[in-house]
Amino acid sequence: MRRSTAPTLALCLALRLALGGLAGLTGLTACTAPDTRPPPAPAGLTAQAGSATTVHVMWDAAADRDGVSGYRVFEGDRLVRELPAEKTMVDVTGLAPQTGYAFTVRAEDAAGNLSEPAPAARATTPAAKAEDRAAPTAPAANTGRATGPRAAWVSWTPATDDTGVTAYDVYQGGVRIHTAGPGESGTALSGLQPDTVYTFTVRARDGADNSSPDGPAVDVTTPPASGDGPATAPAAFIATASPGAVTLAWTAPDTGRETTEYELYVNGRATTVIQFGAGAVPSGRVEHRLTVAEPTGTEWAVKLRARLPDGNWGAFSAERRITLVA
Known part of the structure; x- marks a missing residue:
């Protein structure tokens, strides 16, 4: 560090x-x-056994003002994982069945200052089931609703398994974002973006780590925020036509991380994804040049949006109209 x-x-x-x-x-x-001032301890720490040998540990992301650069996850006094600031969950593996564990997390800033430990979250792993290769059934129905600009509630019907369901995993865009206990039929999700459509699915898991197929997908649209939080749209967007080319320029949105991908729309349709490789990711003002082969006089209406740290696309920039030139 x-x-x-x-x-x-x-x-x-x-x-x-x-x-x-x-x-x-x-x-x-x-x-x-x-800098000798440590960041505050992580909040919202939870631990949920996912199988006889794994526990899923989660906590709330630190606020930008806290300057957190990473997290350290402990089982008792033993350091088990170090994670970057954008990661707020981890599966701790290699545990013993039918054993109680206590997990805590400490935040670290760029100067190496460690927070106090978060209050310990406890979990007990279930018994192992020999030769359990049968996955649970998928949760039959899912429902979801936004509970605010940055939060949602997702619920599901119970799944069945020959040895018993031990956890429910919530996925968004193919990425697991939350784990709930076997007796739960719904969970709150936080850290979402305002004015964004999310598609969630739920899978059941048993003590041998067998996962069910996805339950039915459910779409949740978060409402716009009332002025709080950073804007996700690229700002000060301009488009300039020159012979055989179009130059786009914009200010990258402040999403908490470098933005490496932008989706470009031309005349209302997605046409390409502009990607910046490692070591070439721009911050602040961004410029990109497109080579075009369309005839002189062709009119374009162009806009773009950034891929956010949660994997979704952000809000669109302003739309600019240009006429291609030879």
């Missing part, structure tokens, strides 16, 4: 005196105290 390289106040004052007094540091970096 990165450590603070800021000079201590004592060293900085000594440098100033050596260079001719407190007023003689023109052009040098100002003295600042090192």
Whole structure:
């Protein structure tokens, strides 16, 4: 992890005196105290046994203002995983059946300061079932509704299994985002984006980690936020036609991470995904040049949107109309 390289106040004052007094540091970096303030402990920590040998641990994402760069997951006093800031869940594997465990998480910032541990979340793994190869049935029906701009509630009907269901996994876009207990028939989801359509599915899991097929998909549309939270649309979008080309420029949305993909729409239809490779991801102002072969005088209405950290596309930019030139 990165450590603070800021000079201590004592060293900085000594440098100033050596260079001719407190007023003689023109052009040098100002003295600042090192960052020694830890971030707050992660909130919302939960642990749910998913099988006889695994436990799914989840917690709430830190606020941007906390400056969290990663998380450390502990089982008792034992460090079991280190994760980047965008990851707020993990499967802890290799556990023993019919055993109780206590998990906690500490946040870390870029200066290496560790938060206090979150209050421990406890889970007990079920008994192992020998030669259990039969997966549970899929939850027969799913329902969902938005409970706010950034939250939703998803529910399902119970599944059946020859040895018993041990967990329900909620998926969005093929990615597991939540795990609920065997006695639950619904769960709250948070960390969503306003004004976005989400498609959720649910799978049942048994003690041998056999997963059912997906239950029926359910669409949930979150309402727009009332001014809170960062905008997801690319800003200050412009499009300029030149002979044989179109140049697009915009300001990347502040999504908490670098944005590597943008979907371009021309005349109301998705035409391509603009991708930036590792080491070439732009921040702030972005520019991209398209080579075009359409005839002179062709009119385009163009807009684009960014792929967000949760895998969904964000809001569209403003639409710009241009006429292609030779």
